[in-house]
Amino acid sequence: MAKVILNPTETERCIESLIAVFQRYAGQEGNNCTLSKTEFLKFMNTELAAFSKNQKDPGVLDRMMKKLDLNCDGHLPTWIAKMPSQMEHAMETMMFTFHRFAGDKGYLTKDDLRVLMEKEFPGFLENQKDPLAVDKIMKDLDQCRDGRVGFQSFFSLIAGLIIACNDYFVVHMKQKGKK
Numbered sequence: 001m002a003k004v005i006l007n008p009t010e011t012e013r014c015i016e017s018l019i020a021v022f023q024r025y026a027g028q029e030g031n032n033c034t035l036s037k038t039e040f041l042k043f044m045n046t047e048l049a050a051f052s053k054n055q056k057d058p059g060v061l062d063r064m065m066k067k068l069d070l071n072c073d074g075h076l077p078t079w080i081a082k083m084p085s086q087m088e089h090a091m092e093t094m095m096f097t098f099h100r101f102a103g104d105k106g107y108l109t110k111d112d113l114r115v116l117m118e119k120e121f122p123g124f125l126e127n128q129k130d131p132l133a134v135d136k137i138m139k140d141l142d143q144c145r146d147g148r149v150g151f152q153s154f155f156s157l158i159a160g161l162i163i164a165c166n167d168y169f170v171v172h173m174k175q176k177g178k179k
Contacts, residue, residue: 009119009121010093010097010120011093011120011121011158012120012121012123014089014093014094015158015161015162016165017086018090018162019165019166019169021043021047021086021087021090023166025043025046025047028042047086047087047088050085050088094155094158095151098151098154098155101113101115101116106151107148107149107150108148108149108150108154109147110147112149113138113149114134117134117137121161124161137157141154
């Protein structure tokens, strides 16, 4: 039976986007698997500008303002507040994806999680040899054992998937460089 190649879902594209943004900043000072302080500041000032602008701690805003005020006039360029970065769009998509499947109740049940995985990560479930994969994921995420997965636990799943994809990407890029 021929394997059907599916177009990536919006969530999968966001994960790819998160990895690409990380890789854009990592390694500028040597190690492409970590962000140095300088790389981290550059990342924050570029990719999370609107997030930084909306902070309630005035100290944080002042420090970030100093980093973002490119022409030293005391103002952020208008385009920073109006245009969401690739990272901000990816974060927003992750939040909206969770809430679309969680609904008004604000958490995912095992059935919600299964539907989310089927729709947003069809390749992942298709390639699973274990028919109980979703049950095991639910058990890992349901820390209170109440049959509910909140946003933090959901994001732990996303973070784990991103880490696995990034590890694969780094290995693939090293192998590509050896050829």
